[in-house]
Amino acid sequence: MYSKNNRDEMLTEPVSVLYRPVGKAELEKIEKSNFRAFPPRLPEQPIFYVVMTLEYAVQIAKDWNTRDERSGFSGYVTRFRVRADYLGRYDIRIVGSSRIHREYWIPAEAIDEFNANIVGEIEVVEKFILEKNQPCT
Numbered sequence: 001m002y003s004k005n006n007r008d009e010m011l012t013e014p015v016s017v018l019y020r021p022v023g024k025a026e027l028e029k030i031e032k033s034n035f036r037a038f039p040p041r042l043p044e045q046p047i048f049y050v051v052m053t054l055e056y057a058v059q060i061a062k063d064w065n066t067r068d069e070r071s072g073f074s075g076y077v078t079r080f081r082v083r084a085d086y087l088g089r090y091d092i093r094i095v096g097s098s099r100i101h102r103e104y105w106i107p108a109e110a111i112d113e114f115n116a117n118i119v120g121e122i123e124v125v126e127k128f129i130l131e132k133n134q135p136c137t
Helices: 024-032 054-063 108-116
Strands: 002-004 010-022 047-051 074-083 092-094 102-107 118-129
Touching: 010 024, 010 054, 010 118, 024 074, 047 054, 047 108, 054 074, 054 118, 102 108, 108 118
Parallel strands: none
Antiparallel strands: 002 010, 010 047, 010 074, 047 102, 074 118, 092 102
């Protein structure tokens, strides 16, 4: 995939489409950046992970974030584009036994550089809210 500018003209810069499941607090910080950047990691978060498939991101947002008080019992799936040459610095990690569980691990101290390599805006493409005594929607 190649990035597009505001007029939808094709640019020559190759990008990769990635996803990140986030909770309510992280989404609010993304909104404060005008959907241009992810926030710095917390001290107990040495790795910033991004996943390669929508299916995997939905699984995390729906099954994990909605059960986590720190996530506000809500999960959001973000989609964004990152310069492919930048991602080439990192190995693809397969987590668990499924090929859909592919992700990049970015060191927390590299988050600013990662953000500088996002092309365009971060979009919210899925939302899951856990209501009391109700299944996640």
